[in-house]
Amino acid sequence: MISVPFFDLTRQYATMEKEILDAILPLLRSQQFILGPAVSEFEGQFAHAFGLSRAVGVSSGTDALVLSLVASGLRPGQGVLVPSFTFFASASAISLAGGTPVFLDVDPASFLMTPEILDRFLREETRPGPGERPVTRRGNHLISGVMAVHLYGQMVDMEELYRVARSHGLWIVEDACQSVGARHSDRPPGLFSNAAAYSFFPTKNLGGAGDGGMVTTENPDFADHLLRLRVHGSRKRYEHEEMGYNARLDALQARILSVKLSRLGDWTTRRRELAGRYNEAFRDLPGTALPVPQPECLHVYHQYTLRIDGEGRRDSLRTFLSERGIGSEVYYPIPLHRQEAFAGLVPGTSPLPVSERLCREVISLPVFPELTDNEQERVIDAVRAFLGR
Numbered sequence: 001m002i003s004v005p006f007f008d009l010t011r012q013y014a015t016m017e018k019e020i021l022d023a024i025l026p027l028l029r030s031q032q033f034i035l036g037p038a039v040s041e042f043e044g045q046f047a048h049a050f051g052l053s054r055a056v057g058v059s060s061g062t063d064a065l066v067l068s069l070v071a072s073g074l075r076p077g078q079g080v081l082v083p084s085f086t087f088f089a090s091a092s093a094i095s096l097a098g099g100t101p102v103f104l105d106v107d108p109a110s111f112l113m114t115p116e117i118l119d120r121f122l123r124e125e126t127r128p129g130p131g132e133r134p135v136t137r138r139g140n141h142l143i144s145g146v147m148a149v150h151l152y153g154q155m156v157d158m159e160e161l162y163r164v165a166r167s168h169g170l171w172i173v174e175d176a177c178q179s180v181g182a183r184h185s186d187r188p189p190g191l192f193s194n195a196a197a198y199s200f201f202p203t204k205n206l207g208g209a210g211d212g213g214m215v216t217t218e219n220p221d222f223a224d225h226l227l228r229l230r231v232h233g234s235r236k237r238y239e240h241e242e243m244g245y246n247a248r249l250d251a252l253q254a255r256i257l258s259v260k261l262s263r264l265g266d267w268t269t270r271r272r273e274l275a276g277r278y279n280e281a282f283r284d285l286p287g288t289a290l291p292v293p294q295p296e297c298l299h300v301y302h303q304y305t306l307r308i309d310g311e312g313r314r315d316s317l318r319t320f321l322s323e324r325g326i327g328s329e330v331y332y333p334i335p336l337h338r339q340e341a342f343a344g345l346v347p348g349t350s351p352l353p354v355s356e357r358l359c360r361e362v363i364s365l366p367v368f369p370e371l372t373d374n375e376q377e378r379v380i381d382a383v384r385a386f387l388g389r
Contacts, residue, residue: 042257085359112149171193174189177213181298231248282384
């Protein structure tokens, strides 16, 4: 039986092999791999593509988050609010930048930390500070910022989240690693925050040939700070203004990503088409919750994720699909507040029942642009056969 892969990068590469080789051959001949025109040109292309002011290429999505947090002024031990239902790097970046992740629950339909969830937490945790100035704390940790995560390809309502955060004196960094090209109210990530961080991990909607990342910002001073941080805290050779990182985007990755960027719009259209067909096919299945695009949101479907109600039914469905040669994944099986890496390192976490439940119920189906209509029909038929019985 021919399998239906969850993702197949070889198909994508086959459509652009000559363009990619033509793009990287001059670099191989010049042996100029570190920063230079290849990176600066891609930074300009990326910013222009989404109507943003500045983009700074870095070595990975995780480093994009870490540098954004450091440039935001995060101090050792300060808390940053972050959803528990997301990839590990959303929270580990906070720890790596010297802060303390403080976990919040998410909305059961959108899987996002919404402005309402943030507002409710801040109202409960705000206490009078020195001189009666209100401050937000969890335990002994002063909360200084918010990590807004745009999960699976869907954006948080950033304008409203910004209003809530600013009313409590908090800054925001956006984790847009899964949401390149997403928009809310026709606006991209990065307009209502200090910065938005992107990942170019190969399986992302815009993926490279290895690790890579980008930070976008509307603040030129913030961008200049990022340029120092990514090169050991230096803008002039052998002069170091602060402790920084070795976190540069490789020139080879920049050239490959420049080729792929021109195709992102078509790939997004195809992802949305596939998601629409899934929604139509699954809307009447009992015990199944479909992805719910938020109002005013352009969902780019990095993942197409269902919720399957009932003890063990999600895992049984995965087995059923696997037996029929159909790939699927679970993002994510363990909420971050229960990860061993954070044991004893974070302040007491309130019950997070939605995150716990999602980890038991979510399943992601193939939605990559090169998935054929016939392959998708096989996925649909198998899911309906299992859930409709």
